[in-house]
Amino acid sequence: MNPATAAPLSLAATDGTNVPFIRLDSAFPELFAELMETVERIASQSAFTLGPELESFEAAFAEFCGTGYAAGVSSGTAALEIALRALGIGPGDEVIVPTYSFIATAEAVSTVGATPVIVDVDPETALITAEIVEAALTERTRCVIPVHLFGRPVEMLPLLALCRARGIAVVEDACQAHGALYKGRPVGSFGDAGCFSFYPTKNLGGWGDGGALVTNDPDLDRKVRLLRSHGEAVRHNHELATGTHRLDTLQAAILEVKLRYLPDWNQRRREAAEALRAGLAGTAVIPPAPAAADSDHVYHLFVVRSGERDALRDHLDARGIASAVHYPTPIHLQPAYAGQKLRPGSLPVAERLAGENCSLPIFPAITDEQIAEIVAAVESFETAAVS
Ligand SMILES: Cc1ncc(COP(=O)(O)O)c(C=O)c1O
Numbered sequence: 001m002n003p004a005t006a007a008p009l010s011l012a013a014t015d016g017t018n019v020p021f022i023r024l025d026s027a028f029p030e031l032f033a034e035l036m037e038t039v040e041r042i043a044s045q046s047a048f049t050l051g052p053e054l055e056s057f058e059a060a061f062a063e064f065c066g067t068g069y070a071a072g073v074s075s076g077t078a079a080l081e082i083a084l085r086a087l088g089i090g091p092g093d094e095v096i097v098p099t100y101s102f103i104a105t106a107e108a109v110s111t112v113g114a115t116p117v118i119v120d121v122d123p124e125t126a127l128i129t130a131e132i133v134e135a136a137l138t139e140r141t142r143c144v145i146p147v148h149l150f151g152r153p154v155e156m157l158p159l160l161a162l163c164r165a166r167g168i169a170v171v172e173d174a175c176q177a178h179g180a181l182y183k184g185r186p187v188g189s190f191g192d193a194g195c196f197s198f199y200p201t202k203n204l205g206g207w208g209d210g211g212a213l214v215t216n217d218p219d220l221d222r223k224v225r226l227l228r229s230h231g232e233a234v235r236h237n238h239e240l241a242t243g244t245h246r247l248d249t250l251q252a253a254i255l256e257v258k259l260r261y262l263p264d265w266n267q268r269r270r271e272a273a274e275a276l277r278a279g280l281a282g283t284a285v286i287p288p289a290p291a292a293a294d295s296d297h298v299y300h301l302f303v304v305r306s307g308e309r310d311a312l313r314d315h316l317d318a319r320g321i322a323s324a325v326h327y328p329t330p331i332h333l334q335p336a337y338a339g340q341k342l343r344p345g346s347l348p349v350a351e352r353l354a355g356e357n358c359s360l361p362i363f364p365a366i367t368d369e370q371i372a373e374i375v376a377a378v379e380s381f382e383t384a385a386v387s
Contacts, residue, residue, distance in 0.1 A: 018320035019361045019370045022201055025258075027365035034257055035207075042250045049249055050229070057252035058212070060259055061196075064179070066189045067214040069221035072247025073228050076175040076197025079211040080108030082245060083171045083193040084143065086223040089114050093142040098128045099330040099342075100350040101147040104197075105173050106331045114142070118332045118340060120347040124289050126150070126303075130158035143169040148177035148187045150326070151203065151269075151298035152291060156182050156190045171195060175211075178204040179266045181296035188214050193224075198247075198255055203269070203300050204262050206251040265364035269299040272366050276302055279375030284382035285312065285358070301326055302362040304378075309358050312381055316360075319377040324359045 025032050047053065054072055062070035073079050089095060091113040097106045100121045109116040119136045122129050126149055133144050144163055146154040154172075163170050170191035174180070178196060180187045188194025196202075198210035213224050226233060231240030277287045285304040291297035303326060306312045313323050330350040332342035344351065360374055 019322060019366075019373055021322035021324055021359075021361050022363045023365045024200060024205070024363075027363075028261075031257070031261065035254055038253045038257055039207075039250065042253050047249055049246055051249055053249045053256075054247060054252040057247075057256040057259070060256055061212055062214060064259060064262070065186045065194065065214045067194070068216045069218065070212050070214045071221060071224045071228060072252050073211045073213055073224075074245045074247060075209045076173075076195055076199065076211040077104040077108055078228070078245040079175075079195035079197070079213040080104060080145070080171065080173060081111050082224055082227045083195055083213055084108060084112045084114065085227055085242075086220050087143065087169045087171070087192060089142050089169070092140065094138060094140040095143040095145060096128075096133050096136050096141060097145045097331070098147050098149075098350070099332045099347045100126055100327070100353060101149060101173065101331060102175070102327065103331055103334060103336070104175070105145055105147055106337065109145070110336075115140075116331075116337075116340075117141070118337065118342060118347070120349045121353070123349045123353075125152060126350075126353055127152060127154045128159075129155060130162045133159060134162055137166070137168075141166075141168055143171055145171050145173050146191075147173040147175075148180055150288070150303055151177045151180050151300035152288075153177065153180050153182035153187050153295045153297070155292070156187075160190060175199075176202065176300040177298055178202065179262055179296075180298040183294045189216070192217065193220060198251065203266060203298055204255060204258055206255050206258075208248070208251055210247045210251040210255065212247065261364075266298045268364045268366075269362055270297065272362050272371055273297070273299040273302050275368070275371045276360065276362070276374065279371065280304065280378055283375075283378050284308075285378055299362055301359045303357050303359045305353070305356040306358055307356060309356050312358055312378075315381045315384060316374075316377050319373075319380070321374055321377045322361055325357060326359050327357075328354055330354050 058070045093114040094117045095109040096117045099118045106116040172191040172194040174188040175197035194214045196212045198206040227242045228245040231238045231242045280287045285306045
């Protein structure tokens with residue numbers, strides 16, 4: 001979840017609602033105490049950038065992702081941008097991105113000077129497919145960014161086959177999918193690079209901004225490390241002029257603690273999603289399609305569809321159930337991409353989803369009672385709608 005406005009996002013444990021949209025680490029007192037000790041340890045060492053704490057988290061995260069390398073960076077957006085730069089993508093190149101994503105997916109392409117080619121998504125999964133990508137290929141296509149949106153893995157094998165055959169790079173946007181599996185392997189490990197966000201609300205979130213870039217390619221990893229920190233591999237020797245895009249040591253230490261809990265948290269998200277899906281069957285909303293048999297969804301978000309989305313949200317709000325919309329405006333209709341001249345109606349699947357989608361609360365600390373309250377509130381919306 002990202003802030004709807006530029007105002008600071010309050011992630012308070014509860015705000016008076018029966019079911020908040022999310023609860024973070026304060027929901028788990030033991031974890032919270034461990035994290036506070038971690039903060040104190042790092043602060044007392046005065047070790048705030050790079051160093052062994054960061055390396056230790058990077059090794060643990062690479063192992064979690066099943067990749068040879070992981071480099072901590074300052075955000076998921078920075079991970080995407082650095083991945084593209086490390087692959088040599090820039091002006092004159094086209095990069096295919098889905099319109100149904102957070103803006104950062106396209107933004108990273110724009111900030112390296114390449115052209116985002118913004119495409120529609122599959123109506124069932126809200127993800128891009130090899131067929132959609134194939135229809136958008138040109139001689140200038142250099143890269144594709146599949147987004148494992150809401151925690152659901154993209155069908156990677158056909159996409160990789162299409163891209164490999166044409167020498168097109170694949171950068172996975174796994175910012176919402178830490179630990180999701182496709183054919184038994186973690187997402188992020190399939191493409192040339194996988195990009196993760198540790199924004200606080202993500203399945204693995206820090207206490208501030210952060211991100212990581214994973215890869216199996218040692219040369220790419222080396223370039224990424226140069227690009228994230230002043231082009232400097234040897235102290236005071238700057239091979240590239242690149243700026244500061246590091247993951248703070250404090251964040252890395254916090255994330256390493258939380259990574260140990262992530263498999264259990266993802267499991268709880270899956271259980272909650274199954275309970276919601278079962279409870280919502282036969283109500284006025286359409287629950288998200290279950291994951292494909294060979295995939296493991298991690299439900300960063302549980303997004304239902306309703307033709308009366310705004311009325312549904314008002315109804316939930318009146319019953320103390322928080323909700324959100326991801327995303328109300330597809331990327332091609334954002335003011336930042338007006339120059340692309342993609343008018344309303346040009347990418348119809350995403351435009352319809354944007355008008356119907358409603359994200360219901362899902363988080364590891366959600367209780368069975370809260371799930372029952374959500375289901376009851378949606379059921380009464382149906383009753384209200386027909387009476
Ligand atoms: C799909 C997707 N891509 C990229 C990002 C960018 O991550 P960050 O907010 O860490 O820059 C996000 C985070 O919101 C995301 O959800």
